[in-house]
Amino acid sequence: MKTYFVTGGAGFIGSNFIKYIIDKHQDIKIVCLDKLTYAGNLANIEEELNNYPDRLTFIKGDINNQELVEYIFDTWEINYIVNFAAESHVDRSIEDAEVFLKTNVLGVQNLLNIAKDKWDLGEREYRNDVRFLQVSTDEVYGSLGKRGYFTEESNIQPNSPYSASKASADMLVRAYNETHNLPTIITRCSNNYGPYQFPEKLIPLMINNILNGKELPVYGDGLNVRDWLYVKDHCRAIDMVLEKGKAGGVYNIGGHNEETNIKIVKTLIKELDNLLKENEAYKEMAATKDDYINESLITFVKDRLGHDKRYAIDPSKIKKEVGWEPTIMFEDGIVDTIKWYLDNQDWLKLITSGDYKNYYEEMYLDR
Numbered sequence: 193m194k195t196y197f198v199t200g201g202a203g204f205i206g207s208n209f210i211k212y213i214i215d216k217h218q219d220i221k222i223v224c225l226d227k228l229t230y231a232g233n234l235a236n237i238e239e240e241l242n243n244y245p246d247r248l249t250f251i252k253g254d255i256n257n258q259e260l261v262e263y264i265f266d267t268w269e270i271n272y273i274v275n276f277a278a279e280s281h282v283d284r285s286i287e288d289a290e291v292f293l294k295t296n297v298l299g300v301q302n303l304l305n306i307a308k309d310k311w312d313l314g315e316r317e318y319r320n321d322v323r324f325l326q327v328s329t330d331e332v333y334g335s336l337g338k339r340g341y342f343t344e345e346s347n348i349q350p351n352s353p354y355s356a357s358k359a360s361a362d363m364l365v366r367a368y369n370e371t372h373n374l375p376t377i378i379t380r381c382s383n384n385y386g387p388y389q390f391p392e393k394l395i396p397l398m399i400n401n402i403l404n405g406k407e408l409p410v411y412g413d414g415l416n417v418r419d420w421l422y423v424k425d426h427c428r429a430i431d432m433v434l435e436k437g438k439a440g441g442v443y444n445i446g447g448h449n450e451e452t453n454i455k456i457v458k459t460l461i462k463e464l465d466n467l468l469k470e471n472e473a474y475k476e477m478a479a480t481k482d483d484y485i486n487e488s489l490i491t492f493v494k495d496r497l498g499h500d501k502r503y504a505i506d507p508s509k510i511k512k513e514v515g516w517e518p519t520i521m522f523e524d525g526i527v528d529t530i531k532w533y534l535d536n537q538d539w540l541k542l543i544t545s546g547d548y549k550n551y552y553e554e555m556y557l558d559r
């Protein structure tokens with residue numbers, strides 16, 4: 193019976209990962225540590241906390257808190273650390289990079305150091321059933337021109353304070369593997385989309401704005417390209433890499449699904465309009481929105497500073513070594529995602545009103 197220490201599990205990908213593994217592996221335990229920053233939302237894992245009180249423990253706290261992380265290692269026999277905890281939004285890092293360094297760099301160093309000390313059997317040896325998995329990003333490789341793909345051997349050339357902080361963490365992870373022999377793995381995934389993504393990121397922001405008849409702010413000319421992967425495929429990849437990946441390894445994760453931002457926005461308008469018009473379940477909602485769901489909402493705005501032109505992943509290593517391939521086509525995943533946001537208006541409203549911040553108190557103070 194394995195114990196997973198999942199940090200950042202109340203965020204977008206972390207909560208999807210908890211849902212995925214708690215269902216897939218009936219015999220595991222999960223300890224989730226999350227600071228509940230603006231991006232952390234306990235509603236994301238409320239169902240799992242209620243349904244599996246013996247298998248999932250939530251602890252509110254910072255990955256920088258040495259005493260707390262040590263306590264977790266002393267209380268549970270941790271097999272896997274999966275570190276999702278991060279400041280994750282590029283635009284925020286352009287405004288103020290400080291918290292990005294605190295969490296994304298120093299926080300990772302704290303986790304690495306404690307894992308090393310607690311897992312150490314002496315002589316740079318570790319139990320063979322432990323792994324430290326750092327969830328990184330394709331953005332550490334910088335930007336591509338019209339052609340080519342990021343491989344694990346591509347140069348690390350981050351362009352935003354966010355990606356610089358993630359690249360710094362990757363360097364520390366590498367150093368702990370080289371110096372201390374800590375069994376680490378780094379995964380670098382492309383842009384994720386799917387349920388529970390905070391509505392500051394392109395896809396949920398646009399869905400929310402379309403639904404509310406607000407302008408759709410497209411940066412620059414809208415021709416920057418991102419390589420989109422459904423979040424569940426990412427979670428499955430991480431799960432497989434934990435089991436089959438080599439210690440010290442780096443694995444790129446992506447599904448060969450490149451698209452320009454403007455095309456994504458137009459697809460969202462079209463698919464949302466289709467769903468509202470054709471799906472009986474949304475008839476009532478559709479009645480109030482008929483007149484404004486069209487491309488006139490698109491507004492080209494000032495470009496993001498240092499805006500990376502194109503990301504595209506070469507996923508051949510993870511396919512060959514681990515046997516992972518994406519399973520969800522973008523055409524299907526995006527419709528499911530829009531449906532999820534339509535069906536979970538309360539979740540969106542909880543965030544836009546700010547009430548989601550009361551969730552911790554509501555769920556925990558009366559326990």
Ligand code: NAD
Binds near residue numbers: 227255278380382
């Ligand atoms: P997110 O912003 O939705 O969630 C981050 C979570 O980390 C939140 O729950 C937040 O409360 C928590 N957190 C932040 N600082 C913390 C701290 N100091 N201590 C403990 N918890 C803290 O992010 P996401 O989109 O789910 O991304 C998760 C990870 O995956 C990040 O490391 C990110 O760099 C990486 N990643 C994201 C994408 C993507 O498209 N979203 C793609 C590739 C890699």
Ligand code: TDX
Binds near residue numbers: 280281283329394
């Ligand atoms: O309002 C917007 N308008 C717009 O044109 C927003 C929010 C974004 N964009 C553009 C910028 C990017 O080219 O859309 C693209 C996607 O933007 P984001 O959703 O902010 O994602 P990105 O900057 O690509 O980074 C994401 O993928 C890699 C995640 O936020 C990172 O955490 C991850 O590492």
